[in-house]
Amino acid sequence: QSRAETLRYVTAATVNTLDPNIPGSTREAFALSMSSYDRLVSFGRKQLNGKWVFDLDTINGELAESFSVSSDGLKITFKLRPDAKFHDGSPVTAEDVKWSLDRCVTAPVLGKAQLLTGSLTSADQFKVIDPLTLEVTLPRPDKLALPNLATVYPIIINSKLAKSHATPEDPWALSWLKENEAGSGAYIVETFKPGEQAIAKRNEAWNRGSPDKPASFKRLIIQSVPEPATRANLVERGDADLVIDLQASDVQALEAKGKLKVISTPQYNAVTFISMNNKIPPFDNVNVRRAVAAALPYDDMFKAALFGRGTPLFGASWADGTPPSGGYPIPQPVKLDLEKARAYLKEAGVPEGFATTFSFNVGQAATAEPMAALVKESLEKIGIKVDIQKLPDAQMSTSINEKKLPFFTEGIVAWLPSTDYFYRNFYTGNQRWNYSSTDNAELEKIAQAARFEADKAKYEAEGKELNAIHFEQMFQVPLWQPAQDAVMVANLDGYVYQFTRQVDYRNLSRK
Amino acid sequence: MMSPLLEIDNLGVTFSTRRGLVEALRGVSLSLQPGEMLGLVGESGSGKSVTGFAVTGLLDKAGRITAGRVKFRGQDITRASGAELRNLHGANMAMIFQNPRAALNPIRTVGAQIADAVLSHRRLSKQEARAEALKLLRAVQIRDPDRRLDAYPHELSGGMCQRVMIAIAISCNPSLLIADEPTTGLDVTTQKVVMDLLARIVAERGMTTILITHDLGLAAHYCRRVVVMEQGRLVEEGAPQTLFRAPQHAYTKRLVASSPTATSRVGDLVPADEALPVVEVKERPTPAPGTPPLLDVQHVVKRFDDGAAAVADFSMTMAAGESVGLVGESGSGKSTTARMICRLIDPSAGDILFDGYSIAKLPARDFHRSPLRREIQIVFQDPHESLNPRFTAFDCIAHPLLRLTGLRPGDALRSRVEECADRVGLPRELLSRFPHQLSGGQKARIGIARAIACRPRLLVLDEPTAALDVSVQAVVLQLLDRLRREDNLAFLFVSHDLNVVRMMCSRTIVLRAGGIVEQGESLALFANPQTDYTRELVEAIPHIGSPVSLLPA
Amino acid sequence: MGTIGATLIRAGRRFLSSLPALFGVLVFTFLLMRVLPGDPAVFFASGPSAGKEEIEVVRKQLGLDRSLPEQLGIYLYDVGRGNLGRSMMTGQPVAKDLQQRLPASLELTLTALVIALIAAVPLGVLAALRPNSLIDHGVRLFCSLGVCVPTFVSGLLLIYVFYYLLGLAPDPTGRIDVFASVPPARTGFLMVDFLLAGDVEGWWAAARQLMLPAFTMALFVIAPLARITRASMLVSLGSDFVRTARSIGLSRWQIVVTYALRNAILPVITIAGIVFSTMLGANVLVEKVFSWPGVASYALDALLVSDYAPVQGFVLLMASIFVAVNLLVDVLYGIADPRATVA
Amino acid sequence: MSLTATSSGLRHTVWVLRGNLVTAIAAAAAILLALVAIFGPMLVPYDPVASDVPRALQPPSALHWAGTDQLGRDVFSRLIVATRLDLAIAVTAVSVSFVIGAVIGSLCGYVGGKLDRAVGRFVDVLMAFPLFVLAMAMVAALGNRVENIVIATAIINLPFYIRFARAEVNIRRNLGWVEAARACGDGHVSVVLRFLLPNVLPAMAVQMSLNLGWAILNAAGLSFIGLGVKPPTPEWGIMVAEGARFISTGRWWLVSFPGLALMLAVLCFNLLGDGLRDILDPRMRT
Numbered sequence A: 001q002s003r004a005e006t007l008r009y010v011t012a013a014t015v016n017t018l019d020p021n022i023p024g025s026t027r028e029a030f031a032l033s034m035s036s037y038d039r040l041v042s043f044g045r046k047q048l049n050g051k052w053v054f055d056l057d058t059i060n061g062e063l064a065e066s067f068s069v070s071s072d073g074l075k076i077t078f079k080l081r082p083d084a085k086f087h088d089g090s091p092v093t094a095e096d097v098k099w100s101l102d103r104c105v106t107a108p109v110l111g112k113a114q115l116l117t118g119s120l121t122s123a124d125q126f127k128v129i130d131p132l133t134l135e136v137t138l139p140r141p142d143k144l145a146l147p148n149l150a151t152v153y154p155i156i157i158n159s160k161l162a163k164s165h166a167t168p169e170d171p172w173a174l175s176w177l178k179e180n181e182a183g184s185g186a187y188i189v190e191t192f193k194p195g196e197q198a199i200a201k202r203n204e205a206w207n208r209g210s211p212d213k214p215a216s217f218k219r220l221i222i223q224s225v226p227e228p229a230t231r232a233n234l235v236e237r238g239d240a241d242l243v244i245d246l247q248a249s250d251v252q253a254l255e256a257k258g259k260l261k262v263i264s265t266p267q268y269n270a271v272t273f274i275s276m277n278n279k280i281p282p283f284d285n286v287n288v289r290r291a292v293a294a295a296l297p298y299d300d301m302f303k304a305a306l307f308g309r310g311t312p313l314f315g316a317s318w319a320d321g322t323p324p325s326g327g328y329p330i331p332q333p334v335k336l337d338l339e340k341a342r343a344y345l346k347e348a349g350v351p352e353g354f355a356t357t358f359s360f361n362v363g364q365a366a367t368a369e370p371m372a373a374l375v376k377e378s379l380e381k382i383g384i385k386v387d388i389q390k391l392p393d394a395q396m397s398t399s400i401n402e403k404k405l406p407f408f409t410e411g412i413v414a415w416l417p418s419t420d421y422f423y424r425n426f427y428t429g430n431q432r433w434n435y436s437s438t439d440n441a442e443l444e445k446i447a448q449a450a451r452f453e454a455d456k457a458k459y460e461a462e463g464k465e466l467n468a469i470h471f472e473q474m475f476q477v478p479l480w481q482p483a484q485d486a487v488m489v490a491n492l493d494g495y496v497y498q499f500t501r502q503v504d505y506r507n508l509s510r511k
Numbered sequence B: 001m002m003s004p005l006l007e008i009d010n011l012g013v014t015f016s017t018r019r020g021l022v023e024a025l026r027g028v029s030l031s032l033q034p035g036e037m038l039g040l041v042g043e044s045g046s047g048k049s050v051t052g053f054a055v056t057g058l059l060d061k062a063g064r065i066t067a068g069r070v071k072f073r074g075q076d077i078t079r080a081s082g083a084e085l086r087n088l089h090g091a092n093m094a095m096i097f098q099n100p101r102a103a104l105n106p107i108r109t110v111g112a113q114i115a116d117a118v119l120s121h122r123r124l125s126k127q128e129a130r131a132e133a134l135k136l137l138r139a140v141q142i143r144d145p146d147r148r149l150d151a152y153p154h155e156l157s158g159g160m161c162q163r164v165m166i167a168i169a170i171s172c173n174p175s176l177l178i179a180d181e182p183t184t185g186l187d188v189t190t191q192k193v194v195m196d197l198l199a200r201i202v203a204e205r206g207m208t209t210i211l212i213t214h215d216l217g218l219a220a221h222y223c224r225r226v227v228v229m230e231q232g233r234l235v236e237e238g239a240p241q242t243l244f245r246a247p248q249h250a251y252t253k254r255l256v257a258s259s260p261t262a263t264s265r266v267g268d269l270v271p272a273d274e275a276l277p278v279v280e281v282k283e284r285p286t287p288a289p290g291t292p293p294l295l296d297v298q299h300v301v302k303r304f305d306d307g308a309a310a311v312a313d314f315s316m317t318m319a320a321g322e323s324v325g326l327v328g329e330s331g332s333g334k335s336t337t338a339r340m341i342c343r344l345i346d347p348s349a350g351d352i353l354f355d356g357y358s359i360a361k362l363p364a365r366d367f368h369r370s371p372l373r374r375e376i377q378i379v380f381q382d383p384h385e386s387l388n389p390r391f392t393a394f395d396c397i398a399h400p401l402l403r404l405t406g407l408r409p410g411d412a413l414r415s416r417v418e419e420c421a422d423r424v425g426l427p428r429e430l431l432s433r434f435p436h437q438l439s440g441g442q443k444a445r446i447g448i449a450r451a452i453a454c455r456p457r458l459l460v461l462d463e464p465t466a467a468l469d470v471s472v473q474a475v476v477l478q479l480l481d482r483l484r485r486e487d488n489l490a491f492l493f494v495s496h497d498l499n500v501v502r503m504m505c506s507r508t509i510v511l512r513a514g515g516i517v518e519q520g521e522s523l524a525l526f527a528n529p530q531t532d533y534t535r536e537l538v539e540a541i542p543h544i545g546s547p548v549s550l551l552p553a
Numbered sequence C: 001m002g003t004i005g006a007t008l009i010r011a012g013r014r015f016l017s018s019l020p021a022l023f024g025v026l027v028f029t030f031l032l033m034r035v036l037p038g039d040p041a042v043f044f045a046s047g048p049s050a051g052k053e054e055i056e057v058v059r060k061q062l063g064l065d066r067s068l069p070e071q072l073g074i075y076l077y078d079v080g081r082g083n084l085g086r087s088m089m090t091g092q093p094v095a096k097d098l099q100q101r102l103p104a105s106l107e108l109t110l111t112a113l114v115i116a117l118i119a120a121v122p123l124g125v126l127a128a129l130r131p132n133s134l135i136d137h138g139v140r141l142f143c144s145l146g147v148c149v150p151t152f153v154s155g156l157l158l159i160y161v162f163y164y165l166l167g168l169a170p171d172p173t174g175r176i177d178v179f180a181s182v183p184p185a186r187t188g189f190l191m192v193d194f195l196l197a198g199d200v201e202g203w204w205a206a207a208r209q210l211m212l213p214a215f216t217m218a219l220f221v222i223a224p225l226a227r228i229t230r231a232s233m234l235v236s237l238g239s240d241f242v243r244t245a246r247s248i249g250l251s252r253w254q255i256v257v258t259y260a261l262r263n264a265i266l267p268v269i270t271i272a273g274i275v276f277s278t279m280l281g282a283n284v285l286v287e288k289v290f291s292w293p294g295v296a297s298y299a300l301d302a303l304l305v306s307d308y309a310p311v312q313g314f315v316l317l318m319a320s321i322f323v324a325v326n327l328l329v330d331v332l333y334g335i336a337d338p339r340a341t342v343a
Numbered sequence D: 001m002s003l004t005a006t007s008s009g010l011r012h013t014v015w016v017l018r019g020n021l022v023t024a025i026a027a028a029a030a031i032l033l034a035l036v037a038i039f040g041p042m043l044v045p046y047d048p049v050a051s052d053v054p055r056a057l058q059p060p061s062a063l064h065w066a067g068t069d070q071l072g073r074d075v076f077s078r079l080i081v082a083t084r085l086d087l088a089i090a091v092t093a094v095s096v097s098f099v100i101g102a103v104i105g106s107l108c109g110y111v112g113g114k115l116d117r118a119v120g121r122f123v124d125v126l127m128a129f130p131l132f133v134l135a136m137a138m139v140a141a142l143g144n145r146v147e148n149i150v151i152a153t154a155i156i157n158l159p160f161y162i163r164f165a166r167a168e169v170n171i172r173r174n175l176g177w178v179e180a181a182r183a184c185g186d187g188h189v190s191v192v193l194r195f196l197l198p199n200v201l202p203a204m205a206v207q208m209s210l211n212l213g214w215a216i217l218n219a220a221g222l223s224f225i226g227l228g229v230k231p232p233t234p235e236w237g238i239m240v241a242e243g244a245r246f247i248s249t250g251r252w253w254l255v256s257f258p259g260l261a262l263m264l265a266v267l268c269f270n271l272l273g274d275g276l277r278d279i280l281d282p283r284m285r286t
């Protein structure tokens, strides 16, 4: 193939498994699996401020030629494409789909916890009607059931092939699928060198692309280049076609040079926080939290750490003091106001301030470090002494999981962003993602109720209520939604921001 | 008269060093007839080697010829270019160096090294060069020359190395050979063999030779003409017999006087005007009968890690005030014995009684706590090496006092140290100096002062003068002898210089390979050795007065 | 030959005596990794939806649910059988990862060492021939300049200049251009494999790829090598046997090379051995900067995420190489220096 | 000559320096660094940690001699203030490993036998470790505080000092003056501490000087992988590591100035080490 028919994508991380279900899978592994495997359904796309992003509300068939939801919302029936074939040429059957979905909800894989959020928990729910028809039963109507099937995990695997590599200890062929691909997707994995590169070639038989034809690039090279400056150099010199996860400063510079196409999409399913553990004093005091929220140098942080690349979630003004929307996240009416912060501290009974640590992840140092410096500087003005802790990634996740960090910055992502999803997963329970260790009965009640709320208006009202509680209690401070900057050679087309925060290679083409 | 082969005219050499310029040679003039063997003698640092290097154009980079000329066959060496010199080297003039082992390339077989020398001036094939090398090895009478050809220097003994060195030097039949202390690194016995060989070879090949040495006996033995150097100058010149019997120059006089001979006594070594002030000597009290000997060494054995016994079954006794000599070839275990007796190392077996108390039971590690520690002291071979470079002379002498007598720093200590310094004839103003600011003789005195500071009863002397020049040695020996008599000290005197031992010790023990070969009254022992080994040792000593037997007529 | 036999026996003895050190490394690393505050299970079970249960699954999978001595026992048993565990990061057996990546590291380090030696030895000799001259000071300054820049800075600068600005160097993304075809892996050393495959063009491409990182690393070690060369050269130039060589009229070249340098090179061998082992372990930053798929960057990534097995495997590998290189140096020394066998 | 030791040492040093311009300059630079470390924080034009985001990333100007960084902090002020910390890290790390290494090493070299072999094994274990990774692991395990960086650097230096001291003591332990000290009633410990150690000091000083530079680089390397000193503390390594990533965007001042400072310090320690060796022994420059 010529260079023009090859897509060279460079990234900081690495594809570490071909099966996205394996614990420890990276985002790059997810991205590759999007191309090497098919799912029953996939998300559509929409334009947001002139940029293409994934659209949760449009579900298209992928392996499913069509699907229908029963009127009571308890049954989903999938009709499979009759012409769909796995990479080894065998046809995709309902048996394969069932085996794959069974695997996803029973094997010790990542998909299990994900599908749970769509009320998909047991193999009994998947029923083969005929070789091309599969029926999914739900215990109750769940609007997240279908979107869940479009996420990364429920890949459809060539079950005959996989089973032939299964062992009694490993009935789901986890270890074989980790290193071997048995899908029906747009690309066939050729070389897979974890930590280095993965190379895939186009599946000519694949016809699930938008106009029913194979993907545009004949070859796909996904290469790990840990040094961000080098990635910027590579794409600038045209040696790489596409790169994401650059340093904000590099993106800014490349954008200014104007030679390359820079598509900057706010990650509307991600939020960066400054979190406080609501169970650790003094952050168990709401006024302390409010004081912190009023003492953060939002604008400086946004400018210095992000170079302004993203959507700010601060500085809003809520007319009549109530949330203008029930969405999540929404800009908060917070701004730097040291007087107010001092007042809150006084109210909290710690007018002199206190000492605490502020932690962040080494992996996020590029943005978190300047942020931390600014936070420290600003909080010191109201008497809060901050000791900055920079933790290696594993240590950070462990500490967060053990709820040991009082004050830190982290980000969250939701694949299926909806207000209730965010609140349920990031503000309830003793789980890792509940950064602020929020334990608010009212919030939990409303969030659970909203989950199955069919009425749009009611859902919106509940969302507003949740947002109001959030602001009231200031569990943690949402800062912004960072932009996903994709820098690509000028002739590259079709970039869509995906829920995986990765590129879907199938969308791309060269002009 | 033949035209001289070598003519040195008013030669001056200067070295630039860290302390500034050092004038090593000042106006040396000398001429050498073909076939002559000239002895060049003088104390250490008098410029003997520098003369040799200047003549051959091998001076260090730091050295510069500042005056005069060196004419070799009419050609001025001082102005010769590098290429010219290279042509002269080996082919016309060669040198033999002091330490034969160091002078050979350790990682090249001796055959290859000789072949290098051959090839540097002759167009020969590799095989021919090798054959030539073999011939040369035969000429220097090495045993098994075929095998030695492929040996590395470390596989040869010192004497063999020196033979190889000679082979290299004579490989291209140079007309001038400079032998710079060719035997200093060698055993007494080997010394003689090598010198005899060298003398024969140069005589056979008619080479003109300069023999550089600080051993007057050696020069007298082998040379017809001897020149004496002092501080970069030639001070006297003449036939050895006349020169050494009737020295004219004061320096030569002193040099000759201080060289111990078979008959000299300690008192003779130093000219009267330099002798130490005479101190009244107490009579040695005869020990009461029945008192145990001061030192009683019983069957000590010392094995080092490798298992071989360095000292095997050594026994001796010593009375208070007695002096016993310990002689033997290098490696015979002299130092090991001395260190065991001094309780610096533990014997592997046997016992050592001091005053009747066993001191071998207390491990050397803990002996410093024993009250007997101050009774046994030691003086080491190399005065420089035995002084801590970071201690002043005062600190050195005060150290045992502080440690062993419980004296605290203060006036008492100071006066004790000064007293010791006085006794060894060390000027008080030198007490504040560091070792590197003192001369060898002064350092030797500090070492002695330190050893006698706590008034020990037994002094172990491990070659205390081996590193000193003869004239300094004379003074030190005299000093030691006096101290012994004054304090009724017992000496265990280790040396390989038999003349010295004979002078200093009433009794002598001869060691070989860790065992006692022979012992007895010194005079009797040396006059009439009972074993071949001792006889060899005795015969190998060069004497000033001995006949010049090996020179061609 | 007798000497070689003796050398081998000595090497064998040394190898045996280094086994305890290897064992120590093994246990020490194991413990050190457990002291790391990060819990790999939590980190790796961190998909957007991982909860307590997933963490437990991963923990079990990693054997972290057992007691420490038990874990150590299992680990030692596994290592004894050649099983270094599995990397969570890459999902592969560590042994396989290391086996794939080690040639990359070795190739890079060896090239760097060779470049460094080629530069350092002549420089050191030059400096020693004229001690305290302008040349000497120049050499010293030049070498010191090499060590005073962190490798990641010199690496990034070299990339910036030679790749980005001048376009002379190929893109700094690993061992070979992704578009080039890779030769069948016979030795794992690309340069060798290309030669075996008879692909000169490929060989050249791989060599070009190797140049920048190798130079970056070499710059850092020229100084110690040149320094030791100069020192030992000074010693041997001042030694008696060189004077002997001069006194018999050998040519200058023969004096400097055959007599002085051959002797002076011995300590250089030792230092080069040490330098090689340290470089291999310490070229993390170079590997990072040049996206070099070597073992050190692999270990670094693993370390940051508390992925125990790769770090342990890496350290064990490095320690073994350290031992092996020492042995090699010993053997070389034994061959180069006839005296070594008597000691 | 009736010189006292110090004045002759001084004269000797001056002699060496005069013949050795490079060392002289290095010595001057070292003094300058020390002065900057002591007085620098009093002289800087700006607060090194005060941000001024609107003025971020400005190139060098009359106002900001070395430009400003991502947060608008004055690079020059940060550089100057960092001197103290960097030198402190280097000096403490090196001193710690020196003190421990010298004591252990000289005891081993002196006593030999079992202790020597045991410690030798331990040193082997340490040496066999990939040292930089060891440092990383330690900092990661202990947390990236300055003390821990110092400890990690000290530990990875330790084996070299132990070996060095051991070798140096070993060749001296049978010298006359050591035996003399024992004959004068000193026990082994006191012989090692009072006699041998002071004498191996000069040789080790060379090693220390070289290591000082190395320790600074080590800290910089740790910073590059994110295990350096905590923000916002100014430290050269962090500044270089951060600045290096701005190379490609043309903000050269962010890496150049800290890089130069780092280079200057390391170079100066290296040259000084070489010079020190010259002062101590003109022939041995290992």
Ligand SMILES: Nc1ncnc2c1ncn2[C@@H]1O[C@H](COP(=O)(O)OP(=O)(O)OP(=O)(O)O)[C@@H](O)[C@H]1O
Pocket (backbone or CB within 6 Å): B015, B016, B017, B022, B023, B024, B042, B043, B044, B045, B046, B047, B048, B049, B050, B051, B060, B062, B063, B214
């Ligand atoms: N390379 C040198 N650098 C500086 N000074 C030197 C050098 N070589 C010799 N000298 C000086 O020249 C003088 C004469 O030295 P030389 O080596 O000729 O003495 P020597 O008579 O051979 O003594 P020895 O018997 O100890 O060999 C001494 O003072 C010495 O310090």
Ligand SMILES: Nc1ncnc2c1ncn2[C@@H]1O[C@H](COP(=O)(O)OP(=O)(O)OP(=O)(O)O)[C@@H](O)[C@H]1O
Pocket (backbone or CB within 6 Å): B304, B305, B306, B310, B328, B329, B330, B331, B332, B333, B334, B335, B336, B337, B496
């Ligand atoms: N510390 C040691 N370890 C091992 N062997 C030793 C040690 N000291 C001495 N030896 C060995 O013991 C033997 C006797 O050595 P010693 O030093 O007593 O000889 P010496 O008679 O004093 O010789 P020299 O005249 O050369 O000083 C030698 O073979 C020597 O190699």
Ligand SMILES: [Mg+2]
Pocket (backbone or CB within 6 Å): B048, B049, B050, B180
């Ligand atoms: Mg001499």
Ligand SMILES: [Mg+2]
Pocket (backbone or CB within 6 Å): B334, B335, B336
């Ligand atoms: Mg001896």
Ligand code: NI
Pocket (backbone or CB within 6 Å): B539, B540, B541, B542, B543, B546
């Ligand atoms: Ni005689």
